[in-house]
Amino acid sequence: MDRASDIVMTTSKQKVVSQVFHLGKNGKVGAARDLPVLEQFLYAICREGATPEAADKAFDGLQKRFFDWNEIRVSSAREIADAIEEFVPDAENRGQRLINFLQEVFESTFSFDLESMQKKGLKQAAKQLARYQAASDFAVAWVIQKSLGGHAIPVDAPSLRVLRRLGVLEEGQNDGEAQRASLEHQVPKAKGAEFVDLISVLADEHCWDPDPACPACPLGKVCPTGIETKLAAVSTGHKKPR
Ligand code: SF4
The missing domain is CATH 1.10.1670.10 (Helix-hairpin-Helix base-excision DNA repair enzymes (C-terminal))
Known part of the structure; x- marks a missing residue:
């Protein structure tokens, strides 16, 4: 010890x-943003490794710069980075994660709507979220906490x-x-x-x-x-x- x-x-x-x-x-x-599941996942990508204020600015910057989620899906990681790099680090990598996520959702649902997850049990929803290439432990826990009513940190x-x-948390706890x-x-x-x-x-x-x-x-x-x-x-x- x-x-x-x-x-x-x-x-x-x-x-x-x-x-x-x-x-x-x-x-x-500030008060947590009340967002649908898809938007909450996108917000989590902006928020991971950043402050709440920086993530708010990055998320707002995306919505100002791009017409809709589909425009982000078909943009380059560099174009997305241009909209958020003033606020959050590692902007191009985040941009690529945003694209990957939107692409996967679009390919599987032909829409940008994941509200059907609200009807799944928490374990099932967490499993489905974790399958996305852009997922991280942080993003999954974020969506569970913020949009699906679960207890996750x-x-x-x-x-x-x-x-x-x-x-x-203990040092050796990995x-x-x-x-x-x-x-x-x-x-x-x-x-x-x-x-x-x-x-x-x-x-x-x-x-x-x-x-x-x-x-x-x-x-x-x-x-x-x-x-x-x-x-x-x-x-x-x-x-x-x-
Ligand atoms: S190590 Fe502890 S006391 Fe030092 S800045 Fe971090 S939280 Fe504060």
């Missing part, structure tokens, strides 16, 4: 999770980094399904969407990779990594986090 894990035993994961919700008081997390790479540093199960146990369903947004904002504003801004972080007093960083700075006389 590493030092961060030792410390989290005394601070407790639950205390850390409840402190995360205090971050919501700064008003930076989408975790992207920045969120995983933060949750591990906070000790909410199994995506086990991670989600652990989070779903710790975070109430009604607060899942807010939690996901708050962690993304924390990743963007303080918990950078590398060099997290622990001294300025609002969770510095309960985060085992932040506490460890502070102790290390005191013992070496340095103030800058590792």
